[in-house]
Amino acid sequence: MKGLTTISLDVMSGDHGLDTTIPAAINYLNKNNDVFFLLVGDEKKIETHIKKHIEVDFSRIKIIHAPEVINMDDSPIQALKTKNESSMRRAIDLVKTGAADGCVSSGNTGALMAIARYVLKTLPSIDRPAIESSLPSVHSHTHMLDLGANVECRASHLLQFAIMGSVLSNAVDEVNNPAVGLLNVGKEMIKGNDQVKEANELLESSHLNYVGYIEGDDIFCGDVDVVICDGFVGNIALKASEGLARLVSAYIKEEFRRNTLTKIAGISAAKVLQSFKNRVDPRVYNGASLLGLNGVVVKSHGSADSYAFEYAINIAKIESIKNVPQMIGERLELLQNVKTA
Amino acid sequence: MKGLTTISLDVMSGDHGLDTTIPAAINYLNKNNDVFFLLVGDEKKIETHIKKHIEVDFSRIKIIHAPEVINMDDSPIQALKTKNESSMRRAIDLVKTGAADGCVSSGNTGALMAIARYVLKTLPSIDRPAIESSLPSVHSHTHMLDLGANVECRASHLLQFAIMGSVLSNAVDEVNNPAVGLLNVGKEMIKGNDQVKEANELLESSHLNYVGYIEGDDIFCGDVDVVICDGFVGNIALKASEGLARLVSAYIKEEFRRNTLTKIAGISAAKVLQSFKNRVDPRVYNGASLLGLNGVVVKSHGSADSYAFEYAINIAKIESIKNVPQMIGERLELLQNVKTA
DSSP states (O other): OOOOEEEEEETTOSTTTHHHHHHHHHHHHHHOTTEEEEEEEOHHHHHHHHHTOSOOOGGGEEEEEOOBOOOTTSOHHHHHHHOTTBHHHHHHHHHHHTSOSEEEEOSOHHHHHHHHHHHHOBOTTOSSOEEEEEEEOSSSEEEEEOSSSOSSOOHHHHHHHHHHHHHHHHHHHOOSSOEEEEEOSOSSTTOSOHHHHHHHHHHHTSSSEEEEEEOGGGGGTSSOSEEEOOHHHHHHHHHHHHHHHHHHHHHHHHHHTSSHHHHHHHHHTHHHHHHHHHHTOGGGGOOEEEESBSSEEEEOOTTOOHHHHHHHHHHHHHHHHHTHHHHHHHHHHHHHHHHHO | OOOOEEEEEETTOSTTTHHHHHHHHHHHHHHOTTEEEEEEEOHHHHHHHHHTOSOOOGGGEEEEEOOBOOOTTSOHHHHHHHOTTBHHHHHHHHHHTTSOSEEEEOSOHHHHHHHHHHHHOBOTTOSSOEEEEEEEOSSSEEEEEOSSSOSSOOHHHHHHHHHHHHHHHHHHHOOSSOEEEEEOSOSSTTOSOHHHHHHHHHHHTSSSEEEEEEOGGGGGTSSOSEEEOOHHHHHHHHHHHHHHHHHHHHHHHHHHTSSHHHHHHHHHTHHHHHHHHHHHOGGGGOOEEEETBSSEEEEOOTTOOHHHHHHHHHHHHHHHHHTHHHHHHHHHHHHHHHHHO
């Protein structure tokens, strides 16, 4: 029998806290017999929320009491220095001690990054962790990083992101030699700022399957497995795409609600529109990984509902099973040895 | 009687050259009695293409011969130094001499920027021209700049872009005191890189209606009239959005083509889907303005078809009628006087 994967969940986090995290945890538990959850937060409140559910497999959950909560407006420094008994901090501590294989939180991104970095430390040869998420593409999905952890990067950081993304794609999607693209304003060699030009040179001489510069629209083409950029550009590109997706959805709704005739057409097309909606449902892409740390840490969107939170849990489980941090560490060591050989 | 607005068209430019530019010019001419076109390019070829059309108002077109063409792979320097007799160069020269009020080209963006800057010069107190385009938002549209002319900017450039965008929105859309937002990775003051933090301070103390930081998804919300960012970020955010829009359209098509039942639903929803398609048709947004120059220069997308090229012509006409370059110059002078007063 294969052992259970233990995930610590910061159940106090997110816009809706226990109202979403507990139902998500129990649903996930009922559907997956290979996980064990450490539910971290206010013990009494967690118990009250669990009681609302009929079917709960108590053999695979354990409550870890944490009296404090990190708020969305706490500064990362403040959260790190003053909230040692917060649910977020304890969830990460459990990864550090080995009690948990990975953790998930919907809390304050800056605080999560600061605490995770302080508690777990970065992997050798990684200067800075990066935020990674998978995005839909024509036939599958693409891993993109950094999405906002590092608003100012050097070229060497972009190379590190590329290595981490490549290992992730290989581990999680079992892609052999993942294709890596560097986000730029054009494909020609003369295009771009100094940062990408320098990173391009580093990537060219790396052992990665580097395909060169790609442009913004290539993110969703599916021609590359990994998209690399600095956190400023990545965050804005991702959110701009989300904004346009919302606009397009609003337009579709408006057109089908325009008059009686269009409403009738909408009824006959309801099933097709629902399949389409499911396919572009951003909840399915919920869960961003903090890569480059000695441990699995997944950030769920603050506004995630229960359904979306399950997807973040699933990412933490997969990365824990595949042991992504160790794989990244081994790859980095290998590259280090090649360099010094 | 109000005078005609004269626009010089680089009819040799774009992926399909005369096959798209000539039909667009003639269609536009037939629908608008307030324009006069200078068709710049190979005289013989232009004449041949014009002959294909039945209704042509020859009183409002004039052919200006230009024997050379700038190719998409010509470097901007090469185009500027060696192709003095190109259609692009002559179209811009006509703006310089006052023969044309504005010009349109679907050619090589780098060459267009280099030649326009060399021939027309930038306005006093403008260091660098910027590329601006309008993007759809919930109820109207938003002007965004820079979209790729300046991959590395200082904070002072971002302020200049804000002034230009604000004047444009006021002139073209008649928005009083347009709301200007600065693109960043978060709305809080601590967020962002040094460049945006410094630009934020400059904008705070400007006389613009500056609303502060906005995030990527706010571009399409319609809460601001003008979105400011450097050309690296702007280009990638715009193209990422275009990429996602294409992905969403592909998904819709796929879902309606899945089987016989969905195909039937597609037929009954065809009209609604067509209205939706028209609304997100990127051709309607074709035409990017090169702002900050002593003259109106509009860049049409290289792959623009005849329908899309008409939209670019229309932008050049409106900016010429409103005399946008002069308005930007006057606003800058006013700000200069305020500063030195």
